[in-house]
Amino acid sequence: MIAPPPPSGPVPYNRDFALLLLTDMLRVRRMEEKSAELYGAGRIRGFLHLYIGEEAVAVGALHALQAHDNLVTTYREHAHALVRGMPMSAIMAEMYGRQEGCSQGRGGSMHLFDRTTRLFGGNAIVGAGLPVAVGLALADKMLRASRVTACFFGEGAVAEGAFHESMNLAALWRLPVLFCCENNRYAMGTALERSESQTDLCAKASSYGMPVLRVDGMDVVAVHEATLQAQARVRAGEGPLFVEYQTYRFRAHSMFDAELYRSREEVEQWKKCGPIHTYTARLKRQELLDEEAFLALDAQVAAEVDSAVVFAEAGSDETFESMMADVHTSGGLSR
Amino acid sequence: MSRRISYREALREGLREALLNDPRVLLMGEDVGRYGGTYAVSKGLLDEFGPDRIRDTPLSELAFVGAGIGAALGGLRPVVEVMTVNFSLLALDPIVNTAALYHHMSGGQFSVPLVIRMATGAGRQVAAQHSHSFEGWYAHIPGITILAPATVRDARYMLAPALSDPDPVLIFEHAALYNMEAELGDEEPVDIRSARLMRDGSDVALITYGGSLYKTLAAAEQLAMRGISAAVLDLRVLRPLDTGAIVALTRQCRRVVVVDEGWRSGSLAAEVMARIVEHAFYELDAPPARVCSEEVPVPYARHLEEAVLPQPEKIIAAVEALLGVSS
Numbered sequence A: 001m002i003a004p005p006p007p008s009g010p011v012p013y014n015r016d017f018a019l020l021l022l023t024d025m026l027r028v029r030r031m032e033e034k035s036a037e038l039y040g041a042g043r044i045r046g047f048l049h050l051y052i053g054e055e056a057v058a059v060g061a062l063h064a065l066q067a068h069d070n071l072v073t074t075y076r077e078h079a080h081a082l083v084r085g086m087p088m089s090a091i092m093a094e095m096y097g098r099q100e101g102c103s104q105g106r107g108g109s110m111h112l113f114d115r116t117t118r119l120f121g122g123n124a125i126v127g128a129g130l131p132v133a134v135g136l137a138l139a140d141k142m143l144r145a146s147r148v149t150a151c152f153f154g155e156g157a158v159a160e161g162a163f164h165e166s167m168n169l170a171a172l173w174r175l176p177v178l179f180c181c182e183n184n185r186y187a188m189g190t191a192l193e194r195s196e197s198q199t200d201l202c203a204k205a206s207s208y209g210m211p212v213l214r215v216d217g218m219d220v221v222a223v224h225e226a227t228l229q230a231q232a233r234v235r236a237g238e239g240p241l242f243v244e245y246q247t248y249r250f251r252a253h254s255m256f257d258a259e260l261y262r263s264r265e266e267v268e269q270w271k272k273c274g275p276i277h278t279y280t281a282r283l284k285r286q287e288l289l290d291e292e293a294f295l296a297l298d299a300q301v302a303a304e305v306d307s308a309v310v311f312a313e314a315g316s317d318e319t320f321e322s323m324m325a326d327v328h329t330s331g332g333l334s335r
Numbered sequence B: 001m002s003r004r005i006s007y008r009e010a011l012r013e014g015l016r017e018a019l020l021n022d023p024r025v026l027l028m029g030e031d032v033g034r035y036g037g038t039y040a041v042s043k044g045l046l047d048e049f050g051p052d053r054i055r056d057t058p059l060s061e062l063a064f065v066g067a068g069i070g071a072a073l074g075g076l077r078p079v080v081e082v083m084t085v086n087f088s089l090l091a092l093d094p095i096v097n098t099a100a101l102y103h104h105m106s107g108g109q110f111s112v113p114l115v116i117r118m119a120t121g122a123g124r125q126v127a128a129q130h131s132h133s134f135e136g137w138y139a140h141i142p143g144i145t146i147l148a149p150a151t152v153r154d155a156r157y158m159l160a161p162a163l164s165d166p167d168p169v170l171i172f173e174h175a176a177l178y179n180m181e182a183e184l185g186d187e188e189p190v191d192i193r194s195a196r197l198m199r200d201g202s203d204v205a206l207i208t209y210g211g212s213l214y215k216t217l218a219a220a221e222q223l224a225m226r227g228i229s230a231a232v233l234d235l236r237v238l239r240p241l242d243t244g245a246i247v248a249l250t251r252q253c254r255r256v257v258v259v260d261e262g263w264r265s266g267s268l269a270a271e272v273m274a275r276i277v278e279h280a281f282y283e284l285d286a287p288p289a290r291v292c293s294e295e296v297p298v299p300y301a302r303h304l305e306e307a308v309l310p311q312p313e314k315i316i317a318a319v320e321a322l323l324g325v326s327s
């Protein structure tokens, strides 16, 4: 798949909001670069799926939602948790397996949960978040909450039965679900055209009778505008809506991926559309930012990352007893 | 005032009470509404509570069980009906990978107060794909509570504590029991943590649950006529198992036969026997025995189906072997 032209349109926001988008993309990027480094150093273990290259999607989309909306994500969810408001230190501590982590160190990178921001995980089974999102939206509809449930998943999930069953149920019951498909073109090593007889994902979603939007996921402005429009329609009671964000991951699928399935040229092509440097250039062109301000911002983000690492390093281990006593809400039930 | 009602009516009354008492409760599943429920459990509820709360779903076990989880997380108290345990295999992922793990994996932040009901068991000549007993499998999984109501009383009253449990509860209704009738008092609430002694005895402990309870009671009756005193324990709750009751009855009788409609290998019966061996080994007068289903797909033909399932005669034979007596 040929990369699209790099995003270059005008940024239609005031300085504060324009810089907020940049700051959040940078926070995600620098946090993940640091996690990769810490993985190499053995501080973080297990599966680690980086979002590097895809930052415009979570940042643009989540800033279009409201604070009380529900969020359901996959295992590639560091960005979503951070942008939604989870402290970077809680994410880092979770990756370290510390009890100060958002999930007490029981979940790790793939299972970030946060009750205060209504982040319902962090699901590492491809497609499994979709039915949960449908149910959250059902509860909101029946309890008359004006919430939207945003459900993020990769294009790989489109091949799962869970996708089709959930699309049908959400459309049939006209539930307020915003299906956010992060189409980064690959499911591990399997390219979309090698796994789908119909590669037009919007066509699949429309077949369930719901409106669809396709957006350049490398362009934070396009993502934000499309998601604003989409969430307004869902919130207004029009039923579910499907958004396809066309994006690309620059790094390996996880830390165990030799990337045999794609060429270096292809990755380099896509890097030309990188969401952060293209957006930075646009801001500079519009004189919303200069190099000095950019460097200051980057330094501020680096300091946040450093203190998150310090927090995680200083964290403590949950005791075996505490872990065993929390299988059920009401305490341990093992007999 | 006591009255005579069926297991099916008891389940319906339990559901109706829950729907009346708590506006957050809804029943959803395949054909629960217009059809009246596959086993007619929810018959009439649609008229009374409307299609939002008696919610027919498409044939999408994965999605509507998963949606039940989401609805529970979102503040409702859903009762999801899966037509039978056989089709619950299409919803194993949301049950095992989502519902059961959510509380622990989220560091205790989220709970899933979801009840899933389904019919289970064989004995009606519906052949291999419709005759499974997988409740023992589900009892393997930490994070969920597994109930097997075998009595009209449990059918009537288990739902309330299941719904007030903050975590997922699966209720397995044996399909052969729906027409069974029994006397029921006005108000007989039950817990969902303990086994119940259905018949006291001193020579042998018969430990069972679900559809096998009546076969076991019939066996105990026949044994009594031959002078053998058999106690019968209805496990009721398959997870967490009431180890205390199992061990106490073992100590009392010193001989045990476990009766389980599941296949023998890796069965719930195996777990019960393991606990007996762990906790009461030196008080046994004989190795514990079990009567399970034969390890074969459940056949259609009546004589063969009867031959593969636990039956009173097999239970009696197992007791006789244990006691070293012969008929």
Ligand SMILES: Cc1ncc(C[n+]2csc(CCOP(=O)(O)OP(=O)(O)O)c2C)c(N)n1
Pocket: A076, A124, A125, A126, A127, A153, A154, A155, A156, A157, A158, A182, A184, A186, A187, A188, A253
């Ligand atoms: C049901 C299931 N099957 C297989 C896997 C292994 N797996 C993990 S991620 C992944 C690829 C998913 O690709 P996609 O949905 O496009 O998301 P992306 O990783 O590209 O963000 C696979 C196959 C899984 N986690 N769950």
Ligand SMILES: [Mg+2]
Pocket: A154, A155, A156, A182, A183, A184, A185, A186, A187, A188
């Ligand atoms: Mg993908």
